[in-house]
Amino acid sequence: MGETPEPPTPESPVDDAAEAAVEPASHAEPAVAGKRAVRSKGSWRHRPHPRSRVVFLAVAGALSIVIAAGSFASVQAVHAIDRNFTVLHDYHAGTGPDRCTLRTCLPIHPDPKCFTVVCNYLVLGDDSRYGLSQQQQNEFGRSTQNEASRSDTIMLVHLNIPKHHTTIVSIPRDLYVYIPGHGYDKINAAFSYGPGVLVQTIERLSGMPINHYVAVDFAGFENLVGVIGGVPVCIDKPMIDHLAGLYLKRPGCYNLVGQQALGFVRARHIEGDLIPDFSRIARQQIFFRALLQKLISAGSIIHLNALMHAIKHNVTIDQHLNLYALQDLLNEMDLQGQSGVDFRAIPATPFAQNGIDYVRAIEPETTEIWSRIKNDQPLYQLGKELPLTGMTPANIRVQIYSVGTDTTRATQISEYLSKAGFNVLPIETAPSNLIRSQVRWAPDAHEQRKTVSHYIKGVKFVKGVTFGPGGAIVIVVGPHFPAQVAAQS
Numbered sequence: 001m002g003e004t005p006e007p008p009t010p011e012s013p014v015d016d017a018a019e020a021a022v023e024p025a026s027h028a029e030p031a032v033a034g035k036r037a038v039r040s041k042g043s044w045r046h047r048p049h050p051r052s053r054v055v056f057l058a059v060a061g062a063l064s065i066v067i068a069a070g071s072f073a074s075v076q077a078v079h080a081i082d083r084n085f086t087v088l089h090d091y092h093a094g095t096g097p098d099r100c101t102l103r104t105c106l107p108i109h110p111d112p113k114c115f116t117v118v119c120n121y122l123v124l125g126d127d128s129r130y131g132l133s134q135q136q137q138n139e140f141g142r143s144t145q146n147e148a149s150r151s152d153t154i155m156l157v158h159l160n161i162p163k164h165h166t167t168i169v170s171i172p173r174d175l176y177v178y179i180p181g182h183g184y185d186k187i188n189a190a191f192s193y194g195p196g197v198l199v200q201t202i203e204r205l206s207g208m209p210i211n212h213y214v215a216v217d218f219a220g221f222e223n224l225v226g227v228i229g230g231v232p233v234c235i236d237k238p239m240i241d242h243l244a245g246l247y248l249k250r251p252g253c254y255n256l257v258g259q260q261a262l263g264f265v266r267a268r269h270i271e272g273d274l275i276p277d278f279s280r281i282a283r284q285q286i287f288f289r290a291l292l293q294k295l296i297s298a299g300s301i302i303h304l305n306a307l308m309h310a311i312k313h314n315v316t317i318d319q320h321l322n323l324y325a326l327q328d329l330l331n332e333m334d335l336q337g338q339s340g341v342d343f344r345a346i347p348a349t350p351f352a353q354n355g356i357d358y359v360r361a362i363e364p365e366t367t368e369i370w371s372r373i374k375n376d377q378p379l380y381q382l383g384k385e386l387p388l389t390g391m392t393p394a395n396i397r398v399q400i401y402s403v404g405t406d407t408t409r410a411t412q413i414s415e416y417l418s419k420a421g422f423n424v425l426p427i428e429t430a431p432s433n434l435i436r437s438q439v440r441w442a443p444d445a446h447e448q449r450k451t452v453s454h455y456i457k458g459v460k461f462v463k464g465v466t467f468g469p470g471g472a473i474v475i476v477v478g479p480h481f482p483a484q485v486a487a488q489s
Helices: 057-069 075-082 134-140 187-193 195-206 218-227 258-266 276-296 298-311 327-333 365-374 408-419 446-453
Strands: 086-088 118-125 153-160 165-171 176-179 183-186 212-216 231-235 239-241 246-248 252-256 315-318 341-345 348-353 356-361 397-402 438-441 461-463 473-477
Touching (some): 118 195, 153 195, 187 195, 218 258, 218 298, 397 408, 438 446
Parallel strands (some): 086 315, 118 212, 438 461
Antiparallel strands (some): 176 183, 212 315, 231 252, 239 246, 348 356
16 A cells, blocks of 8 residues: 655634433444546646636546446447547557557556446546637636646545445545655646556555546536536535635525536635635535436436537546446446445645645555455445544435325425435334434434534434434434425525
């Protein structure tokens, strides 16, 4: 597993009434997963203006979720789209003017078992603006010939087919790592040396082989969000970032499209964010969880062909990854749904060196999270929250119990929390001894309770063991459960 030298020393709740409970508890956490991607032709030659560099994780993440969550459509139906993807071939060192290099090829480890057992994807978004209109390129800054593309967003997606489980690990873009052949730098700098170098860097960091590679760019993000009619997201506070073009002026629910969707996943200047890059990862995970809910909903199935058409010119893949190869995988992943996708982030802490801001992996937690993913062991709380950021809703499981036969209000609360990015399990009938509206949380779930309390108001929070599977927060929706104002906006 890759090691990172010790850098210089870094520079620098509401308590609810608790009641005893007697129900049995279950705190087991599911196992994990990982993945990644990159973009193509000539993108390493151009780098956008710093103010306009876009976080394209949302695009790459969206594609990874499409793969991870599966589809109900035939791969053959979209096979014609396959030929439009940019393909990077296997890396084989050679000689001559046309030799394959790490700038143009990938040192990945294709494995036929990827589609039947386990598989690691590297998914990323680069800052290429290929496919944008002239007006959009002017808005986001023009590239210069001597600037190199960078990957502001990187994810490792680990698919465990037999267990129907996927873990998506976000890697902070400013993570201080060793880049093979180039020394120590921020991990997003590795992409400027070519996608092959980034693959080598991630393999060294994680200690796991990269089996497949996917990258999506800015235009692909806008097209994907547009073709599915936007992504509904609920927030617990105003979010305004003038540089990112994000203007969500009040708490509530929004249908994010175009610039607002892009701004949501790339914002770094929102009031209240203590470590902007960590808060951005949290918002990205919320967005992807909400996007996943939209993609797996019955009404979105019809969008698959249109979705693939929308991103076909904005995706780069390895030579072994094609839609035919994904057919068996997609059939398997149909079984996953929301509960089968787990979001994590590499634990890190900020520090400065020579006037440059970095983040450093926290040990032994980082080594432990990679080891557990590799060995198919439970992650428990590892990577669920980043320092001074709190736990994102995307990492909180919620079980809603409906009291009585009328599930109208329970359904409303379920939809609201799903749009807020929570991992909401199917609604169930409340046990006979739970007849009052309440939120139940286990003693070791303080951070989860704190996050839920930002979204659910006017309900008593009860500390104690719960009926929730996998340590889920339990919300009992009785006849008089208060309407949530934010959910109605």
